[in-house]
Amino acid sequence: MTQLHMPDVNWIILAVVQALLMLLFVPLATGFSRVLRARMHSRRGPGLLQDYRDIVKLLRRQSVAPANAGMIFRIMPWVLIVTMLLVAMALPTLTQTSPFPISGDVITDIYLLAIFRFFFALAGIDSNSMFSGLGGARELTLGVLVEPIFVLSIFIMALVVGSTDLGYISQGMLTEIWQHPVTVILAGIACAFAVFVEMGKLPFDAAEAEQELQEGPVTEYSGSGLAMVKLGLGLKQLVVAQLFLAIFIPWGKAATLGLPALILAAVVLLIKLVVVFFLAGLVENSMARVRFLNTSRLTWSAFSFAGLALAFYIVGL
Amino acid sequence: MMNPLDLLALSIVCYLLASLVALLGNKKEIPVYCSGVIGAIGGVVGVISAAFALAGSTPLMTTLASPFYFAKLTINMDELAAFMVMVISLIMVASSVYSLQYIKEYQGKGDWGICFFLNLFVASMVVLVVVDNAFYFIVFFEMMSLASYFLVLVDQNQKSVKAGLQYFFIAHAGSVLIMISFFMLYRASGSLSFSSFSHLALPSWEASVIFLLAFFGFGAKAGMITLHGWLPQAHPAAPSHASALMSGVMVKIGIFGIIKVGLVFLGGTHAWWGYVVLAFGAISSVLGVMYALAEHDIKRLLAYHTVENVGIILMGVGIALIGTATGHPVFAALGLLGALYHLLNHAVFKGLLFLGAGSIIYRTHTKDMEKMGGLGKLMPYTAIAFLIGTMAISALPPLNGFVSEWFIYQSLFGMSRQGDLSMTIAGPIGVVMLAITGALACMCFVKVYGICFSGAPRTQKTSEAKEVGWPMVVSCGFLALLCIILGVGSPWISPVISHIATMTLSATPIIVASGAALHPVSTTQAILSTPVIAIALIVLILVPVVILMAFKGHRLHDRSLGDPWSCGYAYEPRMSISASGFTQPLRFMFAPIYRIRVLLDPSGWMSRLLNVVTQGATRIEPVFDGYLVRPCCRGALALSRWISRMQGGDLRIYGLYIVIVLVVLLFVPFELGVK
Numbered sequence: 001m002t003q004l005h006m007p008d009v010n011w012i013i014l015a016v017v018q019a020l021l022m023l024l025f026v027p028l029a030t031g032f033s034r035v036l037r038a039r040m041h042s043r044r045g046p047g048l049l050q051d052y053r054d055i056v057k058l059l060r061r062q063s064v065a066p067a068n069a070g071m072i073f074r075i076m077p078w079v080l081i082v083t084m085l086l087v088a089m090a091l092p093t094l095t096q097t098s099p100f101p102i103s104g105d106v107i108t109d110i111y112l113l114a115i116f117r118f119f120f121a122l123a124g125i126d127s128n129s130m131f132s133g134l135g136g137a138r139e140l141t142l143g144v145l146v147e148p149i150f151v152l153s154i155f156i157m158a159l160v161v162g163s164t165d166l167g168y169i170s171q172g173m174l175t176e177i178w179q180h181p182v183t184v185i186l187a188g189i190a191c192a193f194a195v196f197v198e199m200g201k202l203p204f205d206a207a208e209a210e211q212e213l214q215e216g217p218v219t220e221y222s223g224s225g226l227a228m229v230k231l232g233l234g235l236k237q238l239v240v241a242q243l244f245l246a247i248f249i250p251w252g253k254a255a256t257l258g259l260p261a262l263i264l265a266a267v268v269l270l271i272k273l274v275v276v277f278f279l280a281g282l283v284e285n286s287m288a289r290v291r292f293l294n295t296s297r298l299t300w301s302a303f304s305f306a307g308l309a310l311a312f313y314i315v316g317l
Numbered sequence: 318m319m320n321p322l323d324l325l326a327l328s329i330v331c332y333l334l335a336s337l338v339a340l341l342g343n344k345k346e347i348p349v350y351c352s353g354v355i356g357a358i359g360g361v362v363g364v365i366s367a368a369f370a371l372a373g374s375t376p377l378m379t380t381l382a383s384p385f386y387f388a389k390l391t392i393n394m395d396e397l398a399a400f401m402v403m404v405i406s407l408i409m410v411a412s413s414v415y416s417l418q419y420i421k422e423y424q425g426k427g428d429w430g431i432c433f434f435l436n437l438f439v440a441s442m443v444v445l446v447v448v449d450n451a452f453y454f455i456v457f458f459e460m461m462s463l464a465s466y467f468l469v470l471v472d473q474n475q476k477s478v479k480a481g482l483q484y485f486f487i488a489h490a491g492s493v494l495i496m497i498s499f500f501m502l503y504r505a506s507g508s509l510s511f512s513s514f515s516h517l518a519l520p521s522w523e524a525s526v527i528f529l530l531a532f533f534g535f536g537a538k539a540g541m542i543t544l545h546g547w548l549p550q551a552h553p554a555a556p557s558h559a560s561a562l563m564s565g566v567m568v569k570i571g572i573f574g575i576i577k578v579g580l581v582f583l584g585g586t587h588a589w590w591g592y593v594v595l596a597f598g599a600i601s602s603v604l605g606v607m608y609a610l611a612e613h614d615i616k617r618l619l620a621y622h623t624v625e626n627v628g629i630i631l632m633g634v635g636i637a638l639i640g641t642a643t644g645h646p647v648f649a650a651l652g653l654l655g656a657l658y659h660l661l662n663h664a665v666f667k668g669l670l671f672l673g674a675g676s677i678i679y680r681t682h683t684k685d686m687e688k689m690g691g692l693g694k695l696m697p698y699t700a701i702a703f704l705i706g707t708m709a710i711s712a713l714p715p716l717n718g719f720v721s722e723w724f725i726y727q728s729l730f731g732m733s734r735q736g737d738l739s740m741t742i743a744g745p746i747g748v749v750m751l752a753i754t755g756a757l758a759c760m761c762f763v764k765v766y767g768i769c770f771s772g773a774p775r776t777q778k779t780s781e782a783k784e785v786g787w788p789m790v791v792s793c794g795f796l797a798l799l800c801i802i803l804g805v806g807s808p809w810i811s812p813v814i815s816h817i818a819t820m821t822l823s824a825t826p827i828i829v830a831s832g833a834a835l836h837p838v839s840t841t842q843a844i845l846s847t848p849v850i851a852i853a854l855i856v857l858i859l860v861p862v863v864i865l866m867a868f869k870g871h872r873l874h875d876r877s878l879g880d881p882w883s884c885g886y887a888y889e890p891r892m893s894i895s896a897s898g899f900t901q902p903l904r905f906m907f908a909p910i911y912r913i914r915v916l917l918d919p920s921g922w923m924s925r926l927l928n929v930v931t932q933g934a935t936r937i938e939p940v941f942d943g944y945l946v947r948p949c950c951r952g953a954l955a956l957s958r959w960i961s962r963m964q965g966g967d968l969r970i971y972g973l974y975i976v977i978v979l980v981v982l983l984f985v986p987f988e989l990g991v992k
Contacts, residue, residue, distance in 0.1 A: 143759065
């Protein structure tokens with residue numbers, strides 16, 4: 001491993017381009033989830049591009065906030081997009097190392113996700129509606145339950161490879177998985193669970209609920225504000241999914257910065273993402289919703305997977 | 318360049334002067350005001366002194382005349398002491414400026430007393446950290462405890478008196494332990510001076526006993542879990558700018574003591590000390606924040622967060638102890654760097670949050686968060702400063718809390734990679750605890766900011782609140798700015814603190830920064846650059862701007878209108894989430910942890926113990942009576958009754974007595990007299 005340093009201009013350009021591309025493909029990813037859901041419900045449902053149409057339409061609309069809502073309510077959509085773009089820049093998705101390692105430290109990434117959560121929940125309270133306040137409380141409670149799983153599983157991978165840099169973990173995984181196969185698989189299961197929750201999928205997201213539980217903190221957003229929130233939430237889904245892919249399924253990435261290699265890597269990435277979203281959608285739509293207060297039981301069992309992974313790491317498997 | 322020691326003396330003189338001036342202020346306003354100004358000047362001079370001391374390389378030591386032959390008054394301003402002076406002085410500047418307006422709240426209710434004790438309190442802390450003698454250390458330690466005890470009593474109601482009493486007892490129980498450990502060191506070294514305490518060849522058990530005594534003694538001052546009971550009582554009872562100093566600075570004296578005894582005097586020779594400190598730190602951090610979540614008194618909540626942050630700092634100290642004992646100076650230095658950095662950061666953001674809470678209380682006259690709300694619009698400057706403080710304490714990048722926690726994460730990572738079994742187990746557990754703490758702190762501060770500043774005011778009184786005056790806004794703003802500087806400027810500040818850490822450990826220097834980037838020594842392990850993250854976050858704002866511009870169409874301006882949606886019912890202001898409602902799911906899920914709070918609170922079992930003792934005493938008392946006092950009495954009575962038989966009342970018997978006595982006397986004196 002060469003030493004980590006400030007990225008040069010080429011890498012920064014790649015990082016920005018990859019982040020913007022991700023933002024561009026957000027409506028496609030969420031649209032794919034909608035199509036999948038409709039098919040599983042035996043409905044015809046909207047087309048694949050429906051979310052593009054929705055977002056463009058919403059962007060042209062006025063944003064109306066409740067009279068009591070304050071500054072946080074206004075800046076939240078911006079914060080969502082900006083923090084997720086920063087994480088997106090660091091993801092080693094097309095290349096083997098992170099194009100922007102400054103925000104590519106796993107600990108930094110986890111705390112950047114925390115900024116997202118902090119403002120998302122805070123905006124819920126700020127909109128002064130009971131439902132969005134409750135939604136904010138639930139979002140944060142989930143965070144408390146999931147973060148230890150997420151951190152421990154990623155930390156174990158960092159220990160296996162010997163670096164907390166996302167790019168190096170991804171690169172090291174290509175060889176190290178054969179050193180600690182059981183550890184990696186168990187950590188992968190735990191991390192997949194955490195990612196599933198972080199993607200805001202059922203049964204951990206109450207978005208489809210009846211009137212007592214609307215879309216959590218999103219309830220009061222409208223017009224362009226809503227469009228931005230939707231983009232931000234979708235971007236987060238893409239980002240955490242790719243975070244998982246970068247760490248646990250690092251094969252098929254470009255070794256050099258040439259265009260053909262990058263395009264090939266993009267195709268591979270697309271396939272991986274389709275599989276991830278397909279599986280996530282499959283699980284999401286085939287699961288019954290559990291009572292929110294019981295989610296801790298489920299997360300404890302996922303945490304035990306991460307704990308097992310640690311045990312196997314210590315044993316050396 | 319002036320000698321830092323002269324400046325330090327000047328700053329202490331300022332504090333003493335400020336406290337004397339305050340004495341004149343009974344029922345007068347101007348002396349109290351002057352006292353605040355002089356205190357602030359003292360703080361500024363203290364900051365300059367510490368800065369010079371840290372910049373210079375010559376050891377700063379001097380011996381002053383001491384009235385006691387057994388204790389030399391040696392002043393030793395080494396790197397660690399200078400760092401502590403910096404922390405104390407920075408918060409003192411903010412608190413003093415803040416007090417210029419805030420003290421009006423206490424006009425006629427002991428405002429001069431607050432100024433008097435506050436300056437004395439700070440002066441004793443400053444002297445305490447630079448003094449190099451166990452005797453004077455304890456004298457000033459007591460002075461600090463006493464002065465702060467009076468600050469806790471300011472409100473003079475039953476609650477504050479009770480809190481003060483509990484504080485008084487625990488502080489003194491702690492100082493007894495510290496004294497014993499110092500006496501043991503004295504016994505071994507033959508001198509009370511600190512410089513003689515290091516490099517002693519102590520037997521292993523003795524060193525461990527000294528360490529544990531000092532750890533629990535100073536731990537009581539630091540407010541770590543199991544010895545924290547006084548903290549959430551005492552800190553909220555004091556005036557807010559005093560709470561800022563107590564929570565931000567005074568508890569750090571406890572940490573300072575643990576570092577001093579464990580790492581400097583005893584040289585961190587046993588790894589298990591480190592594991593003990595790490596375990597106490599991890600448990601304190603998680604439980605501290607859990608209990609904070611359940612609070613809705615804003616100052617009590619902040620006080621519990623002090624327990625949490627002390628835990629995080631202790632984790633760093635524990636790592637340093639483990640690393641020193643096992644011969645891994647690199648992660649030891651990283652751990653201590655994280656601990657010291659967090660010590661400074663916590664002082665800054667906790668100071669800010671307490672001052673912010675004070676501003677709210679100054680306007681709303683309540684500590685109950687359920688009665689606040691909507692203050693973001695009514696007190697906008699305070700709200701922004703407070704928001705920065707909440708983000709910093711939740712460890713959100715690129716602010717300061719994140720940087721120090723990142724170092725602690727990295728040192729835990731370094732520790733886990735050493736291949737030693739216990740380290741490989743302890744490291745990831747520490748990481749998980751830190752992660753849970755982070756997520757809980759995030760939740761807790763969303764609650765604090767959200768309930769106090771967001772939405773609509775919950776009571777009439779709150780809706781009449783307005784922005785506080787410039788002294789309070791400026792001091793909050795100053796600390797908020799420091800939060801940003803200490804975070805974004807980390808590549809330039811970390812080397813200074815890592816120098817302090819390695820000097821304290823007497824280890825070889827480590828390189829943690831190159832250019833604008835931070836590395837945990839190893840350049841392949843990780844990289845962090847908070848300035849670049851800050852710039853990137855600002856530049857990326859362009860993206861949403863461009864999106865909004867590109868799809869502008871005929872969009873009208875943003876509008877704030879109407880009530881939130883309430884399922885078609887008429888909206889009422891009461892339909893917003895409450896502080897206790899916000900944390901209800903978590904309190905349900907972690908109910909057992911809230912249950913053990915009762916078990917862990919020493920005041921509970923201490924009072925039970927006291928009951929047992931008094932009950933035992935009452936039970937033992939009759940035993941004494943029955944078997945000792947009563948038989949004696951009975952015997953005496955029987956004897957006297959028996960003797961009284963002689964007194965028959967018959968004259969003839971008395972005559973007989975006289976004859977018997979005469980006969981006896983006839984023989985006895987003869988015997989004696991002839992010889």
